[in-house]
Amino acid sequence: MTNRDNTLDWFMLVLRRDLTLSFRRSATYITPLIFFLIVVTFFPLALGPSQSLLGSLAAGIIWISALLSSLLAVEGIFSEDYRDGTLDQYFVSSEPVFILIFAKVLCHWLVCGAPIILASILSSIFLYLPSGALFALIISLLLGTLFMSLLGALGAALALGKSAILSAIIVLPFSIPTLLMGTAIMSAAVNQQDYSGFLSIMGAMLAVGIPGLCLLTVEAILLNYE
Amino acid sequence: MSRIKNWLIAMGSPPHFYKWATSSLPWLAGLAVIVFCVGLTWGIGFSPTDYKQGDVYRIIYIHVPSAILAESIYIFMAISGFISMVWRAKIAGMLINSAAPIGAGFTLVALLTGSIWGKPTWGTWWVWDARLTSTLILFFLYAAIIGLHSSIENKTKGDRAVAILAVLGVVIVPIIKKSVDWWQTLHQPSTFTLTSSPSMSPEMYLPLLVCVLGFYCLFIFMLTNSLRGEIISRERDKSWVKKQFFKY
Amino acid sequence: MSNILKVKNLNCRRSGEEVLQGLSFTLEAGKNLEIIGSNGSGKTTVLRSLLGFVNDHDGGVYWNDSEVSSTFQEGDVSCFYQGHQIAVKPLLTTYENLKFSSSGFNSSLEEITLIAKKIGLKHFLNRQSSSLSAGQKKRIAIGRWLLKDFNLYMIDEPFTALDDEGIELIEDIVRELNNKGASFLITGHRPSGLNSNKIYLDVKNDK
Numbered sequence: 171m172t173n174r175d176n177t178l179d180w181f182m183l184v185l186r187r188d189l190t191l192s193f194r195r196s197a198t199y200i201t202p203l204i205f206f207l208i209v210v211t212f213f214p215l216a217l218g219p220s221q222s223l224l225g226s227l228a229a230g231i232i233w234i235s236a237l238l239s240s241l242l243a244v245e246g247i248f249s250e251d252y253r254d255g256t257l258d259q260y261f262v263s264s265e266p267v268f269i270l271i272f273a274k275v276l277c278h279w280l281v282c283g284a285p286i287i288l289a290s291i292l293s294s295i296f297l298y299l300p301s302g303a304l305f306a307l308i309i310s311l312l313l314g315t316l317f318m319s320l321l322g323a324l325g326a327a328l329a330l331g332k333s334a335i336l337s338a339i340i341v342l343p344f345s346i347p348t349l350l351m352g353t354a355i356m357s358a359a360v361n362q363q364d365y366s367g368f369l370s371i372m373g374a375m376l377a378v379g380i381p382g383l384c385l386l387t388v389e390a391i392l393l394n395y396e
Numbered sequence: 397m398s399r400i401k402n403w404l405i406a407m408g409s410p411p412h413f414y415k416w417a418t419s420s421l422p423w424l425a426g427l428a429v430i431v432f433c434v435g436l437t438w439g440i441g442f443s444p445t446d447y448k449q450g451d452v453y454r455i456i457y458i459h460v461p462s463a464i465l466a467e468s469i470y471i472f473m474a475i476s477g478f479i480s481m482v483w484r485a486k487i488a489g490m491l492i493n494s495a496a497p498i499g500a501g502f503t504l505v506a507l508l509t510g511s512i513w514g515k516p517t518w519g520t521w522w523v524w525d526a527r528l529t530s531t532l533i534l535f536f537l538y539a540a541i542i543g544l545h546s547s548i549e550n551k552t553k554g555d556r557a558v559a560i561l562a563v564l565g566v567v568i569v570p571i572i573k574k575s576v577d578w579w580q581t582l583h584q585p586s587t588f589t590l591t592s593s594p595s596m597s598p599e600m601y602l603p604l605l606v607c608v609l610g611f612y613c614l615f616i617f618m619l620t621n622s623l624r625g626e627i628i629s630r631e632r633d634k635s636w637v638k639k640q641f642f643k644y
Numbered sequence: 645m646s647n648i649l650k651v652k653n654l655n656c657r658r659s660g661e662e663v664l665q666g667l668s669f670t671l672e673a674g675k676n677l678e679i680i681g682s683n684g685s686g687k688t689t690v691l692r693s694l695l696g697f698v699n700d701h702d703g704g705v706y707w708n709d710s711e712v713s714s715t716f717q718e719g720d721v722s723c724f725y726q727g728h729q730i731a732v733k734p735l736l737t738t739y740e741n742l743k744f745s746s747s748g749f750n751s752s753l754e755e756i757t758l759i760a761k762k763i764g765l766k767h768f769l770n771r772q773s774s775s776l777s778a779g780q781k782k783r784i785a786i787g788r789w790l791l792k793d794f795n796l797y798m799i800d801e802p803f804t805a806l807d808d809e810g811i812e813l814i815e816d817i818v819r820e821l822n823n824k825g826a827s828f829l830i831t832g833h834r835p836s837g838l839n840s841n842k843i844y845l846d847v848k849n850d851k
Binding site: 324328332333339346350354357389390393394 | 536539543544547548553556557560561564565568571572575578579582
Binding site: 179180182183186187190191194195253254255256258259261262263395 | 692695696697698723725727728729730731732733735736740744745746749750
């Protein structure tokens with residue numbers, strides 16, 4: 171009953187609908203951005219405005235702030251659809267649901283990840299990030315925030331209807347490899363070293379993570395239906 | 397082989413497990429106390445003094461078994477999670493919930509004893525070496541499981557949720573450990589690990605083994621005890637429980 | 645007349661408790677079936693078990709006369725489901741709610757406008773659903789039935805929140821679709837005016 175055209179249609183349907191909804195509600199894409207900027211601002215406030223200090227810490231600060239913002243932003247990804255019956259329709263559609271879940275995550279990443287990455291460019295100025303690391307920052311964050319959105323979706327599904335902090339604790343330890351990779355890319359870039367190896371590792375994590383985490387997320391959502 | 401299989405399948409049913417648990421608990425307790433005490437006294441009291449670290453190293457007899465248990469319990473939880481997902485055995489699901497606090501406790505003990513060991517040997521209460529960091533992260537993983545389960549009202553659904561988390565964790569934990577190891581070498585070329593008594597004579601080694609065994613016995617006792625209580629509390633509306641306690 | 649759906653001795657459980665026992669019925673193409681019961685009698689559970697949301701049931705389920713474990717439409721029947729929650733998003737307009745649905749995503753603007761006219765919402769096509777009444781939102785849900793042809797419509801409580809006009813609208817649509825060979829399996833609190841077989845559920849038992 172399922173043919174490939176149909177699945178693509180469904181994928182685009184979910185993507186388009188979620189994108190439309192996200193843009194109707196400006197809070198969806200503005201709040202993660204502002205949260206990110208506020209967190210980044212707190213570091214100079216707490217640590218002092220010394221250029222050398224902030225410059226040495228910039229990569230880590232930006233990465234951690236991006237991690238947290240991504241994670242918190244994705245928390246509500248399923249709650250509305252679960253409550254109003256849209257999620258039911260995914261399961262009844264006889265399409266592989268994990269692909270539709272990925273459509274939702276992709277939409278979320280486009281809507282929340284992109285502003286965060288733009289904000290991180292701004293933060294690189296606030297925090298005196300060494301020049302030459304900017305490109306590495308953007309690339310590593312692009313991959314990293316996508317992974318965080320995937321992980322965050324799993325956390326949101328497991329803790330569906332519970333607090334955001336809970337879904338954050340569940341998922342943060344699993345984001346450690348991404349964090350380590352991302353910051354390694356940054357320090358390699360600052361030292362003018364080649365970081366393509368790290369990028370391929372992150373790419374591999376995504377390649378495994380996209381199907382794997384989406385499948386687990388489907389399992390987690392199904393738990394709520396018993 | 398099939399006898400073991402039948403025993404395992406029978407164990408999967410709560411009333412059967414409860415009966416077995418009630419009858420074996422005193423024995424398990426006795427075994428745990430004996431092996432645990434023997435191991436500890438032997439190690440702390442009778443093993444030779446290390447020429448490098450003096451008597452401080454004796455804390456290894458608590459630290460290493462705790463650390464080993466902390467990791468094994470997580471793997472154990474992941475296996476029962478997998479079993480509960482594939483075979484839908486109720487006991488396997490409950491096991492995760494009962495084992496998690498015990499595992500978290502051992503992780504804490506490992507961290508604390510590691511810290512206590514560190515102070516006289518390196519001068520600080522904490523150091524970000526690969527093993528300690530990984531153990532800390534393991535503690536967070538336990539906390540996540542405990543937190544998630546406690547926040548879900550329907551216990552069976554909670555079991556399934558933490559099963560997913562445990563299975564995912566066991567896949568990710570080696571990756572995390574590898575990356576923390578590598579992070580360590582990246583930032584600190586001279587690594588030193590906690591078990592810095594690399595060559596242990598048999599007089600030191602044997603009591604350690606006994607301690608590890610003792611800790612395992614302790615774990616099995618605590619797990620059985622906790623599971624037994626959990627079964628009763630969950631199945632309290634079922635007839636077999638009522639028959640047990642209210643002999644009308 | 646082919647049997648679109650046949651159920652024999654279905655026992656359903658919800659959260660471990662037996663909700664339904666021994667339910668049997670046959671639904672032929674072009675005919676309708678109503679499952680009527682009070683709250684908690686298990687009518688929603690029946691629907692969700694048949695669709696595969698709830699796996700805690702046993703009994704024979706036959707789609708198109710071939711036995712299927714009813715895990716999300718493995719059968720050869722194209723089925724439309726509408727649950728208690730009708731999945732109408734308040735931030736989307738009527739047009740978008742119709743278009744971004746399982747039946748509407750390949751429909752053109754003209755087709756959707758035609759359907760909107762039929763359900764009486766032609767002038768609300770570009771109005772956000774948050775400003776519509778509950779009855780109007782229900783009509784959007786009804787509109788989705790018409791955007792594509794299905795063999796079987798499984799609707800949970802189709803008549804709630806509708807006024808007399810709305811009820812008449814459903815009855816007309818059902819009649820029309822019956823003539824095309826589609827069947828309806830609906831649930832409700834009270835028997836409706838539809839031409840259908842009715843099964844009454846008692847709380848804790850069938851028939």
